[in-house]
Amino acid sequence: MTQSASAAAGTLIINGNTFQNPTGCNVSDTPGDPDGLVSNGIDHLAFVYSDPFCEEFVGTAMQLSIVVVPHAWSVAYY
Secondary structure, eight states: OOOOTTOOSEEEEETTEEEESOOSOEEOSSOOSSEEEEEEEESSOEEEESSTTSOSEEEEEOTTEEEEEETOOEEEOO
16 A cells, blocks of 8 residues: 655654654644644654644744644644
8 A cells, every 4th residue: 555645754743642654734632732742753844833723833843853832733744
């Protein structure tokens, strides 16, 4: 089985929720309030948002990094 061309390779964790080979907007079950923890183990930059729709940008997680981001709730990559 092949992966979609838009899937990232690796594991993304936001506020304890794990996404393997994530695609699109990835939403945590709980918002990071006041701070969220993002572990970016994918092969792209991860853009962190403070809403469940990946619209209100609050920070970036570099590849292979773990960062604390205020109000982190969802993550997407481009």
